[in-house]
Amino acid sequence: MTIIEAPSVGVWDESRIRGDFPILARTVREGRRLVYLDSAATSQKPRSVLDAERRYYETANAAVHRGAHQLAEEATEAYEGSRARIAAFVGARPDDVVFTRNATEGLNLVAYAFSNATAKSIHGAVLPDGGARFVLAPGDEIVVTEMEHHANLVPWQELCAKTGAVLRWIPITDEGRLDLASMDSILGPRTKVVSFTHQSNLLGTINDVGALSRAARAVGALVVLDACQSIPHQAVDIPSLDVDAVAWSGHKMLGPTGIGCLWLRPEVAEAMTPFITGGSMIETVTMAESTFAAPPTRFEAGVPMVAQAVGLAAACDYLDELGMAEIAAHEQRLTRRVLDGLARTTGVRVIGPTDSHSRGSAVSFVVEGIHPHDLGQVLDDRGVAVRVGHHCAWPTCRRMGVPATTRVSPYLYNDDSDIDAFLAALDDSRAFFGVA
């Protein structure tokens, strides 16, 4: 059976797309039209995603991978069918995609594969075949970049604290791009992991995955990619990237909250010690010890998030129906409009690349004389929803010399009128605080 509904769009039609997102019809702050420009934090959901989740609960809900009844069969089919659909969206094989709670959990899953293997090896426990590469010694090195979200920084800091490994990072330039020339002095024979973001959530910068993975491969390091901000916005064919692990979240790509994905290269997944343990992820269990199932099951303990998987599969249908290339082109037009508008506004400094080459739609900026929190408040009063603060990338803010920024991040359901409403509200804010 199939419980995934065909999406309702066929061609690029802004008003029709907007109509697919029920929340965009509501008003905020005393009747203002909602101008939602915070999609880098989370995206809104089309009706087809909501319907798919609801229909799953109404027709097929059961615990998957157990039970001898028809509902359990149908629920399992819905769950595994969704895995196949989502894997196809990124060009992957279904068995190479692990469902996690979110991208943060996916990155922790990889970091814990190292700390768990390291702890087990100290006590002589058996590791999976090939598991030795996950055992760290004091002085081994983990490399990240200076533009990481905390989700791709803190788990590695914790791994270093537990194992004696040393954290190093690739710096960023004043323009907000990676200083790739510095890589030679940072990567070396002790580098065990290179983990970096595909697209910065704060700066908007799109990184050169090939250049980074080639350098990491040259020293034999595991390559981990945080694709939270790229997969929702551009076509990503994971097998063609020379990486070992890719984490991303469902809720930023029109899917529900509570589900993320972690793609693992099969030979890497086989060698990894599990993170969360318990039911479903085992092979055999005795009172004294257990053996574990093959991936991806090894990494999915407990009853999984079936409805969310079904919703995320419907989101992939919606995105593919519009076309990822068309979505990327639409976003680039909107990004250009944002950057041009900000360039015309006195006292604005964009934090990140100001040209639209190799950059996504998330645009951070500061306004002289107005703190981002105050700016966000007045924008909100005009119905414009943006993110303010350090965007879970506090070290990146420090590097760029700002305590916080305001960020606009348009997505496929935004149009020129949204950008113009934002720019008009920005002018209002400058007048409100007397800096116009």
Place this chain on the structure above:
Amino acid sequence: MDVDALYQEIILDHYRNPVGKGLREPFAAEVHHVNPTCGDEIDLRVTLGRDESGHTMIDDISYDGQGCSISQASASVLHDLVVGKSEQEALAIEGAFHEMISSRGRTEPDEDVLGDGAAFAGVAKYPARVKCALLSWMAFKDALLQAHASEGTALTAFDAEPDNGRNPQ
């Protein structure tokens, strides 16, 4: 519009011309507080003294920091309202401010107690800004506790008889 109620002229005045800003010596305790959701930061020092009856007095609050207008103006108002008061009065003002800010707009501020602090009543309607308004006040309470801890004394509010000789200066 609510946003006008939020950004009262009194608040913007304190933001542009903060009272008592800058770190001074001597001090009894110094704390550093942050609002981790937005990166607002404050360094705050308290200087304590005694009046003729032996009551603990707030001789000075000095501070420095960065953040939005609400958090910065709030620190200025804290200094304005509390310096020169007894610790007991200061804690009563802190309690009234905290109650008003946490009331979601249901509590009418007592201007006799709160002075310029009453202008923050509009903040209570914006849950995301409550932490901004409370940053310096939480830092102040923490600094008081630390000052007492380092002196081995108790906070006035928890000490029925501050004059009983257990508070050697």
